[in-house]
Amino acid sequence: MNFAVLQFPASNCDQDAVHAVRLLGHSARFVWHKENSLGDTDAVLVPGGFSYGDYLRCGAIARFSPVMQAVKQFADNGGLVLGICNGFQVLCEAGLLPGALIRNRSLQFRCEQVFLKTTTTESPFTNQIPAGKLLRVPIAHGEGCYFADTDTISTLKSNNQILWQYVNAAGELTDIANPNGAVDNIAGICNKTRNVAGLMPHPERACEALLGSTDGRLIFESLFHALKNRPTSKAA
Amino acid sequence: MIGANHRPEMKAKIIITPKKAVLDPQGKTVQDALQHMGYQGVGAVHVGKYLEVELTGSDKESARKQIDEACHKFLSNPVIEDYKLEIAD
Numbered sequence: 021m022n023f024a025v026l027q028f029p030a031s032n033c034d035q036d037a038v039h040a041v042r043l044l045g046h047s048a049r050f051v052w053h054k055e056n057s058l059g060d061t062d063a064v065l066v067p068g069g070f071s072y073g074d075y076l077r078c079g080a081i082a083r084f085s086p087v088m089q090a091v092k093q094f095a096d097n098g099g100l101v102l103g104i105c106n107g108f109q110v111l112c113e114a115g116l117l118p119g120a121l122i123r124n125r126s127l128q129f130r131c132e133q134v135f136l137k138t139t140t141t142e143s144p145f146t147n148q149i150p151a152g153k154l155l156r157v158p159i160a161h162g163e164g165c166y167f168a169d170t171d172t173i174s175t176l177k178s179n180n181q182i183l184w185q186y187v188n189a190a191g192e193l194t195d196i197a198n199p200n201g202a203v204d205n206i207a208g209i210c211n212k213t214r215n216v217a218g219l220m221p222h223p224e225r226a227c228e229a230l231l232g233s234t235d236g237r238l239i240f241e242s243l244f245h246a247l248k249n250r251p252t253s254k255a256a
Numbered sequence: 257m258i259g260a261n262h263r264p265e266m267k268a269k270i271i272i273t274p275k276k277a278v279l280d281p282q283g284k285t286v287q288d289a290l291q292h293m294g295y296q297g298v299g300a301v302h303v304g305k306y307l308e309v310e311l312t313g314s315d316k317e318s319a320r321k322q323i324d325e326a327c328h329k330f331l332s333n334p335v336i337e338d339y340k341l342e343i344a345d
Contacts, residue, residue, distance in 0.1 A: 077333055084330070113333065120335040122274075127281050167278055167336055201279055 021247050023048040024061040026091070026107075028082050033068035033104065033224060040224040041065070044240050053085040062247050063100040064091055066107030068160070068222060078121060078163050079109035088114055100144050100243060101216045105161055108208070108218030116216045117209060118176065119168030125201025129162040133232070134199055134221060136207055137187040140180050143210050144246030145217045148238050154191055155184070155235040157221040159199055164220040166202035166209075173203055184208040184219055264310035268323040269342045272332045273304035307331060316343050 023041045027034050027050045034050060041048035048065075051058060058064060072081035082088060088110070095101050095116055103111040111117045124130060136155040138146050149155070168176070176182050184207040188197040198205045200220070208219025223236030274280045282303040290298045311319050320343050332339040 076331070080330065080333070112335075120333055122278060122336055123281055125279060125281050127285060165279065169277065169335075201281070 021046040021062045021244060022060055023063050023065055024051045024058045025049070025065045025067055026051050026053065026087055027067075028053045028069065028071035028085065028110075030071055030073055031067050031069035031106070033106075033222065036222070036224045037065045037067045037104065040227045040236070040240060043227055044237060044244070046244060051087055053082070053087045056086045056090060058087070058090050058094055061094070061099070063102070063243055064094060065224075066091070066101065066103040066110050066218075067224075068105030068107060071106055071110060074106075074163075077113065078106060079111075079113035082106075082110045083114040092116065095211075095216050098213070098215050100246065102145060102239075102243065103216075103218035104222055104224060105159075105164070105220055108220055109163065111216060111218045117211055117218050118172050119166055119209070121163050121220070122165045122167050123163050124161070124165050124199070129160070130164070130199045131160040132158065132199065134159050134207075135187050135189055135191070135197065136184040136221060137191055137193070139182045139185055142180065143183055143214050143217065143242075145208075145210065145239055145242050146183055148242040148245050150238075152191075153235075153238070154187065154189075155221075155223075155226075155238065156233045157223055157226040157236050158233075159221045161200070161220055164202070165200040166206040166220070168203065176206075176209060179212055181209050181212065181214075182206055183210055183217055184221070264312060265314050265345075266311040266316065266319055267344045268307075268309040268311060268319065269344055270307040270309070270323070270327060270331060271304060271340045272307070272327075272337050273302050273339075275336055275338055278336045304337070311343075319343050 185205040210217040223239040226233040226236030283301040287301040
């Protein structure tokens with residue numbers, strides 16, 4: 021599989037994302053923000069970082085970059101897109117995912133390991149995650165508090181669009197386990213058509229035992245599985 | 257790069273504030289600090305942003321229309337923020 025990893029000025033998890041995909045036996049390459057096309061691509065990763073310095077709002081400027089117009093088209097044609105951390109913020113700003121990410125409730129930049137509960141395995145991003153398995157993955161963000169109005173949250177729930185939630189080591193949805201104040205402990209969601217997803221935690225930093233966890237692999241393996249089993253040849 | 261012939265003739269003044277329903281930890285922290293410092297009668301604080309955009313031309317209405325669109329599309333995020341726009345001379 022060919023993964024396109026976007027690069028904006030001040031992306032800083034792009035190398036990690038490419039490394040993770042290659043480590044797991046697939047190919048990945050960088051696509052610069054000024055590109056108008058994604059080329060031969062099976063899936064897009066929008067990596068973490070501080071695109072365009074996070075000026076104005078996180079992701080606000082990145083969404084208008086030429087490459088994001090190509091990503092929009094790719095997503096509209098059913099292509100798989102995963103945004104990690106700043107990538108999640110970019111996808112929300114772009115309107116590819118509902119809601120927004122605001123300043124952490126604590127006002128602190130939180131850099132730590134968290135536990136995630138996978139709320140549904142029915143998505144291209146979660147299909148290989150064993151039911152009930154908690155994922156131990158790191159977070160590193162100052163603006164990761166997921167917010168959407170109550171109507172949007174109930175739509176997310178009724179469509180089964182919440183993919184991951186912050187939980188404690190026992191798998192319970194508690195306030196203390198919520199590192200940023202996100203509504204309903206939401207760590208990641210997908211769109212209604214389930215081909216675009218975003219999450220604040222970093223699965224690409226949890227793919228090697230040396231880094232303390234390999235749970236992030238399950239998210240990438242879900243993507244590989246979905247791509248391998250997709251009904252048509254290529255999205256766009 | 258603003259030359260003499262690009263001298264601003266109008267200014268868009270934009271105030272962006274978090275929506276009431278959105279958590280505003282900055283506002284809360286500033287409020288707590290003000291109260292801690294002993295200021296009396298201090299209620300909720302909302303921390304937002306202020307932008308000034310210099311504009312050429314003199315057609316206020318068309319400037320307002322244009323900047324209003326930019327506020328909606330780019331300068332603010334309607335999911336979490338409200339804005340007030342004023343076009344001043």
